[in-house]
Amino acid sequence: MDFLAFSSQFLVGLSRAMILFVVCAGLSFVLGVLRVPNIAHGSLYMIGAFATFTLTKFIAGSTGFWIALIVAPLLVALISLIAERALFCHLYQREHLMLLLFTFALSLIVGDLVKIVWGAEYRSVSAPALLRGSLSLFGASLPRYNLFLIIIGPLVAIALWLFTNRTKIGKISRAAAVDREMVGVLGINVSWVFAIAFVLGCYLAGLGGALIAPTVNVTLGMDHSLIIEAFLIVTIGGLGNMWGALVGSLIFGVTQSLGVLIWPQFAIVLPYAAVVIVLLLRPKGLLKSVW
């Protein structure tokens, strides 16, 4: 096996894993703190991508993309805040099946709304000039944008770690993930903590959507293709565990891209096979689940 091909493929897989991580960290956070299996998470990711498209259309040139990268996730966060206050906050006590059905219904509604707002045509976002084309890294060729993703991923992970470990809200939300009654007993407004956690999780979905926009076709249905992978990843990582989401994303992204190189006929199966193996060996996920 050609070592250069292998390493460039590994790096591409790593960059794919980083986008998955950003989205899955958000999903896992919501799962952990709120215990809501949010299928509409994929829809928020789709809105993030579509919003990025619109913003880059309004603001020409590379600046458009950078502004979109900041504004689009915030827009998604705003939408999620409205959804949380209007809908979700009344439903936390329901059983998981109800929540699953509710968020699934929501994802269908959002899918139709996106179609009404943006239409069914294909959309494409161009990467900023700085990140176009490929560069050579120790002889292995890697698209610049993918390198950018490899840098962004760890930054998001660090920011999340700082938030959950170094800020008061973060610590409370972590505590709420473990024992929410106790947090309530201590006189903390749990409803407010939940709102923040939900909005943060959804912000990450929007960020994932904005980040992936330049590498793919922004279209209807991108939510469905992502959400299944995202749920698999948080399951193998350990529900609600953010580092688990990172490990799961790495396993999924890297097996996928290396599978394509080594065993192309069966590449589709490989990430899922990896999931099956992990779940057979560790049914509760690789890292500690908070559920």
Added chain:
Amino acid sequence: MKAIVNMRRWTLIVAVLGILFILWSTSAQAQRPIKVGVIDTYTGSPAAVFAEDALNGFKLALNEINQKGVLGTKIEFTTRDDKWKVDLGLSLAKELVMRENVDLIVGTINSSLTLAISDYMKEEKVPFIVWISKSEKITGEKGHRYVFSTGENSAMGGKAGATALAKKPYIKYWIAGDDYEYGHAIAEASWRNLKTLKPTVEKIGETWWKTGEPDLVPYYTSIMSAKPDAFIVCGGGATMTNSLKACKTTGMHEKIAVFMHTATDHAVLKPLGLEAPEGIMGTMDYHFYYPDTPANKAFVKAFQDAYGAPPGFPAFHGYNTAYFIAEAFKKAGVIDKEKFIDALEGMVIDSPGGKIEMRACDHQAVLPMYLGVTKKVPQYDFLISSGIVTLAGKDVMPTCEEIMKARGK
């Protein structure tokens, strides 16, 4: 309280009047309207853009047709959204046949679903006209009396592509695509024809990604490292746009010749604007800028005025489908499913792209294939297909004997 009672009384009166009106209007009409059921993917998949386009073309034609009427009545239609799901689409077909009593069903972009509905329609003996799905099995191996196709298929696209590629010096090929019926069908047809036309070609590998795979860069980098001379991409429209994007990102098209069946489609190229890579080979059966004839210009203008965008190939198919239906009923003289089929077999209509025949032996519309290469031109802010070579429908379609052999007859 009184207001409510009044309201109720009024509702009752309106309802009774409504029923009387309906009864009166049906008895007054000599002929019942022709009812067409449309099943296609309107949400839940990137394919929605093609489904909408086809429906718009169909509606445009029906507006023209219904002004004069067919058999003294009108053609009506009702739509159903299959969301790209085979099980859902099939149950919608059953609903349209059993509850809505449609005279025929048209539509479907998902080839797997098309084949499922086709089987059902064969049992029920109700005509089914396919306007986008491109698997050659529809009118080939799995064809039967009740199924028709008004669009080109993978056998035609594959042969057209193979004809172009056979003339080039490439030997080592890599084939990749969407892992579903259509992707495999176009791959099989391209390779089968290429191997026949030029036996020295060699397939060094294949890659299949799941339909709707968003990020193709990992696949492209691995294929590039295998260093083929040429690369054939087989997939639906969204995959085409993604593939062009991945070409641009990885620079693949600068090193390796790339053929993508429908890369020259407007719906695929337009989103990328001037960012789309040049020099990608593709085949289509219709462009709004080609053929450059008065009939096509008139159709494009009417479509543009009605829907604010130029028609794509699905709109062209949808438009032709409506005319095939209208003309066939006129020829049949009555609303009857079997007579409709007899009339439609071998029928020729004047389409915006020229005369089109519905071949009697396999129920496949005879369409030419336009082979071109993506190119920037000054008059548009997106790439178009250039250097178009036209291959006549009869030259790219399997012969009637081949079709009968495939059907095991």
